[in-house]
Amino acid sequence: KIEEKYLNGTPEEIYSKLAVEPVLRTYVLSLIAASFTTTKKQLFDFFDKTFYAHQFKDLRRMHATITKVLDLLEEWEFIMSNTDDFSSANELGDEKLKPTLIGKRVAELYIDPLTAHFIITCLRNGSDKRLDAFSFLQMISHTLELRPLLKVGIREYDKIQESMLELSDYLLENEPSMYEPEYEDFLNSVKTALMFSQWISEQDEEFLLEEFNIRPGEIRMKLEIADWLLYATEEICKIMHYQSLIKEIIKLRLRMKYGVKEELLPLIRLENIGRARARLLFRNRIRNLKDLKNTDLSTLSQIIG
Numbered sequence: 001k002i003e004e005k006y007l008n009g010t011p012e013e014i015y016s017k018l019a020v021e022p023v024l025r026t027y028v029l030s031l032i033a034a035s036f037t038t039t040k041k042q043l044f045d046f047f048d049k050t051f052y053a054h055q056f057k058d059l060r061r062m063h064a065t066i067t068k069v070l071d072l073l074e075e076w077e078f079i080m081s082n083t084d085d086f087s088s089a090n091e092l093g094d095e096k097l098k099p100t101l102i103g104k105r106v107a108e109l110y111i112d113p114l115t116a117h118f119i120i121t122c123l124r125n126g127s128d129k130r131l132d133a134f135s136f137l138q139m140i141s142h143t144l145e146l147r148p149l150l151k152v153g154i155r156e157y158d159k160i161q162e163s164m165l166e167l168s169d170y171l172l173e174n175e176p177s178m179y180e181p182e183y184e185d186f187l188n189s190v191k192t193a194l195m196f197s198q199w200i201s202e203q204d205e206e207f208l209l210e211e212f213n214i215r216p217g218e219i220r221m222k223l224e225i226a227d228w229l230l231y232a233t234e235e236i237c238k239i240m241h242y243q244s245l246i247k248e249i250i251k252l253r254l255r256m257k258y259g260v261k262e263e264l265l266p267l268i269r270l271e272n273i274g275r276a277r278a279r280l281l282f283r284n285r286i287r288n289l290k291d292l293k294n295t296d297l298s299t300l301s302q303i304i305g
């Protein structure tokens with residue numbers, strides 16, 4: 001059977017992944033950021049040689065898509081093109097393309113430029129808001145990278161909407177009206193953020209499976225992607241000089257890694273101390289390193305074995 005299917009079988013059709021806009025956005029920015037292509041013409045020449053072009057065949061339409069992506073990247077301030085008055089040079093696609101400081105960092109972080117733009121917009125919105133862990137959790141939950149999001153079922157619709165209204169003061173993004181088509185997607189991001197909130201409130205995988213119908217493997221995968229997005233947010237904050245937010249994001253990343261409340265952070269830094277042992281120590285009034293130093297060995301061994 002193996003020989004018949006995999007060795008002598010019919011080859012499967014393969015399709016270029018570049019045809020998907022998020023992938024195209026990422027690669028166009030990375031080519032410019034790495035100075036691999038410095039003009040529009042070079043960019044077109046590069047893509048003309050790809051399997052995507054071979055499969056797509058309509059080069060004119062492909063060039064139009066790339067031009068649209070370039071316009072977006074320029075609008076989001078990830079790239080700059082020279083604005084010389086030589087229109088003839090620009091028509092030939094010889095305008096110089098350069099990455100901005102933030103554009104270069106976004107390319108290095110390997111996130112979709114649309115996600116980076118969304119994070120930047122949210123951070124700007126948050127400059128005059130009260131922020132907590134949920135603010136960042138909802139923001140990263142509404143990105144393409146974290147899809148598929150947890151779906152809001154008909155039975156829980158009111159419950160999730162209620163939670164969203166309670167937490168609306170902490171949201172970094174401007175929430176869409178409930179009549180807009182993207183509202184359902186927005187609610188899904190709120191549910192996904194609520195799941196993360198329960199995790200950092202020390203709820204176990206069994207509870208999350210019961211409450212959110214998410215399996216341990218999925219939780220682990222979502223936590224890894226969430227950490228990557230929070231790290232990207234931290235790096236963007238550095239470039240935008242939002243120093244006050246960096247400390248909060250670092251704390252949140254630690255809480256997401258171990259699934260703990262903020263009060264356990266001093267203990268979780270110790271080797272071989274996970275969330276269960278840290279909670280045991282905390283309940284026994286050992287709340288930081290000073291308390292730990294003042295506790296004798298026999299008491300400690302009684303608590304954590």
